[in-house]
Amino acid sequence: MEASCRKKEDDGFHVLHKVPSGDGPYVKAKHTQLVEKDPEGAIVWFWKAINGGDRVDSALKDMxxxxxxxxxxxxxxxxxxxxRCLCSKHAQRSxxxxxxxxxxKCGRFDEQIVLLKQKLRMIYKGEAFNGKSTKTARSHGKKFQVSVQQETSKILGNLGWAYMQKSNFMAAEVxxxxxxxxxxxxxxxxxxxxxxxxxxxxxxxxxxLIDIVSGRIPGAEDTKACVRAxxxxTELETWRQPPLGPPENVPGLDLDDDFVNGLENLINEWAPYKSKRLPIFEEIEKYRDQLAC
Structure with a gap:
């Protein structure tokens, strides 16, 4: 009876603190991180877990x-x-x-762009979401469904932001x-x-910007975006700076490989009535013509 009560107490403790059960280095790392609130000490235990082959996928990601x-x-x-070579194939995407x-976070935007484009290629090759049209995601402890279209738009948004940090505003616009x-x-x-x-x-x-503040664009109820718009x-009239000259090239767009064509086909499949040829690709053609002049 006493052993049974003790087991129930232990199980309750693990559930409450979201700490896995056991006594290996990974469990000790999570206990140090979540219960003792000692992140530096947790890293030491995560290293021990990785080196000891104890739940390496989780240990590396958590560390x-x-x-x-x-x-x-x-x-x-x-x-x-x-x-990452010690981790399972299943863990590679995360x-x-x-x-x-x-x-x-550390401003290595070129490497960020490479990985974002790699994820986009996986999508239009049908390799994302294990070939399904949706996946289950989690945020703040809640589960929700994300479609391939939503994921693609999110990745493109991150890609655009990375180009903005490199001051390549033409690429970001596209x-x-x-x-x-x-x-x-x-x-x-x-x-x-x-x-x-x-x-x-x-x-x-x-x-x-007027479309945003007028509520004509989805998500206009996002207070932060609306306030920014x-x-x-308000500032637009004072921003009469001279236009930036076009960059010598648009890094990372891969205009000469199958990247643009593959993504164009994918978007046309999702939005077939919006345009026979998407305006963004007409912008690309216009930009290439400018470079050729």
């Missing part, structure tokens, strides 16, 4: 997250690169997602337009407006 929280981002990146987030054709939302529309402003295309930017409209 990278803790390192990120401690601003040890570069160390987390190197850990994933060095030890490790890529972690790397994308880590690259973003990518944000793709995202809006698939799954429009106010936040990405706001960033698209910024890209147009940076190219001194004020009238085009104004029209998009209002601010940009």
């Amino acid at each position: 990278a997250v803790v390192m990120k929280q401690l601003d040890r981002t570069e160390e987390a990146i190197e850990a994933i690169k060095s030890f 490790l890529d997602n972690l790397l994308i987030d880590l690259y973003k 990518v944000y337009k793709k995202a809006q054709m698939i799954d429009p939302d106010a936040n990405k529309a706001c960033n698209l407006g910024i890209c147009l402003i940076k190219q001194a295309r004020y009238k085009d930017a104004q029209l998009i 209002h601010e940009l409209l």
Whole structure:
């Protein structure tokens, strides 16, 4: 009876603190992280778990997250690169997602762009979501369904943001337009407006920003995006800076391989009535013609 009560208490403790049961190094790492609130000590135990082959998939991912929280981002990146070979095939996509987030935090945008494009290629080759049209995601303890279209738009939004950080606003514009054709939302529309402003295309930017504040773009109820759009409209008249010259190339768009054509076919399948040839690809052709002149 006493042993049974003790087991129930232990089970309740593990559920309450979300700590797995057992006494291996991974369990000790989670206990140190979640119960003792000692992230540095948890990292030591995560290393022991990885080196000892104890739940390596979870140990590596959890350790990278803790390192990120401690601003040890570069160390987390190197850990994933060095030890992902010990992880299962199933864990590789989540490790890529972690790397994308880590690259973003430490400003390694070229590497972030490479991984984002890799994820897009997987989608249009039908390799994402294990060939299904939706997947189950989790946020703040709640589960919800994400469609392939939503995931593609999200990845394109992240790709556009990365180009913006490199001041390649023409490339960012093209990518944000793709995202809006698939799954429009106010936040990405706001960033698209910024890209147009940076190219001194004020009238085009104004029209998009007005659509946001007027509620004509999905997600306009997002207070942050709506407030930002209002601010940009107010500041627009003072942003009469000279247009930026076009970059020598659009890095990462791979205009000469199958990347653009594959994505165009995918978007046309999802939105067949919006355009026979998507305007964004007409923009690409126009840009290439400009470079040729």
